[in-house]
Amino acid sequence: MxxxxxxxxxxxxxxxxxxxxxxxxxxxxxxxxxxxxxxxxxxxxxxxxxxxxxxxxxxxxxxxxxxxxxxxxxxxxxGGSPLHRRVNIEDAADEVVSKIARSAAASVSGVRGQLDMQVLEGAVAAIAAAPHVDLYGAGATSWFMANDLQARLFRLGLSANAWADYHLQQVAGAAQRPGGVVIAISHVGGMPSLLDAVDIARGQGAKVVALTRPGTALAAKADFLLGLSVPDDAVMHVGIDAYLTHLTAIEILTVLVAQRRGEPAVQRLQRAREAFQRHGIDATTHPLQSWDGGGINTGGRAS
Missing domain, CATH: 1.10.10.10 (Winged helix-like DNA-binding domain superfamily/Winged helix DNA-binding domain)
Structure with missing residues (x-):
């Protein structure tokens, strides 16, 4: 053996x-x-x-x-158990908390060592200058990541759309053009429909940024590969380690793109924050909608 x-x-x-x-x-x-x-x-x-x-x-x-x-x-x-790759069934609560927290920290700290800085800088330059960015996610977790990154890029002033429907991903790929960017997010990196959409976008002259594991079919199609490997999860096919590493990479991309776009991006972020503070649902002056009386819930006062 x-x-x-x-x-x-x-x-x-x-x-x-x-x-x-x-x-x-x-x-x-x-x-x-x-x-x-x-x-x-x-x-x-x-x-x-x-x-x-x-x-x-x-x-x-x-x-x-x-x-x-x-x-x-x-x-x-x-090792570990079917509950978590670091946790044993007999572990006490404080051990469970410690092991999961340390596992999460190790996943995040490992991102820096896996990212190729030259490739990352090329991806940032392409995204920051793109007339339009499409984001594709394959699977529930990857779709969440694509949607999150789309919101971040939109706040920076970029034209960006995230597509969950596989047919619409292909339609969006056909509408791409030279200078455009497709960001494809998939830990597994082998969904046929996603690969087809990437091929279509590449055929239109778009550049492809792939957030996936090295060695996948998606990685082979990337102009800029943000390759992140994580250990297998004991419970889910795409577990917390993949989630955290991808979320960390998305945060890195957002900050670097904001730096590249400069003061206009900073101003947009500031205006969005001010708007949330004035009109957001968490503001104390903003009344909550009430579906009971057809009017506005004003905390017990007549509307």
């Missing part, structure tokens, strides 16, 4: 040089924490250096810390 990654670490530990042994000991002692840490944090804790961390990863058969972390995350995902 092929040994697990943690078993392999334990096997090579005894023959490893002292500095690398300290790194391996920390991983064996608390693999969850090692999964969360950066090169620098792990090097500081083990009193070694980033190059030593890299050499240790290569000793284990990985190109670097990123590849090692993905393999470790996959192995840890096989």
């Amino acid at each position: 092929t040994p697990s990654l943690l078993q392999k670490i334990a096997q090579i530990r005894s023959s490893a040089p002292a500095t690398r042994r300290a790194i391996l000991d920390l991983i064996l002692e608390d693999p969850d924490r090692a999964l969360e840490e950066s090169f620098e944090q792990l090097a500081e804790r083990s009193r070694s250096s980033v190059p030593t961390i890299m050499r240790t990863c290569r000793d284990l058969g990985f190109a670097g810390l990123r590849e090692f972390k993905l393999a470790l995350a996959q192995e840890l995902a096989l």
Whole structure:
């Protein structure tokens, strides 16, 4: 039987040089924490250096810390219970809270190491300059992400539409033109109708920004691939890790596009905020609609 990654670490530990042994000991002692840490944090804790961390990863058969972390995350995902990949059935409530919070933090902190900055900057430039942006989502979670990003881009002054219906995605793709951008969001990255819509948009000269896992069919069609890998979820096909990493990437895109568009985008955001404060449903001066009496609910006063 092929040994697990943690078993392999334990096997090579005894023959490893002292500095690398300290790194391996920390991983064996608390693999969850090692999964969360950066090169620098792990090097500081083990009193070694980033190059030593890299050499240790290569000793284990990985190109670097990123590849090692993905393999470790996959192995840890096989543990736990059907409730959550980090949680055991017998865990107390405080352990459940701690493990899920740490798992979520590790997912978010891993985004930086997976994003190619040159590709990201190219995607931001294309989106910021696009005459129109279409957003496609495949599945409930991806559709939510597409809709959220559409609202953000619209507030920045961009012409943007999010499409959930597969037929309308293809119609929108046919209406694209050179300079336009399609943002396709799918963790799985293999929905045939979504791929067809992307092909149609590319045929019209649009650029494709894909938020998906590396190696998927969607990734292969992207002009700008924002590739994010996450461990498998114990409950759902697309779980909380994919949700959090995609939401983090969307926040990064929003801020960078706003920076690229400059002062006009900042002013639009400020005006929207002021409008919400004056007229929003959460304002104390805004009366709530009442469906009982056909009038306005004024907190007990006659309308």
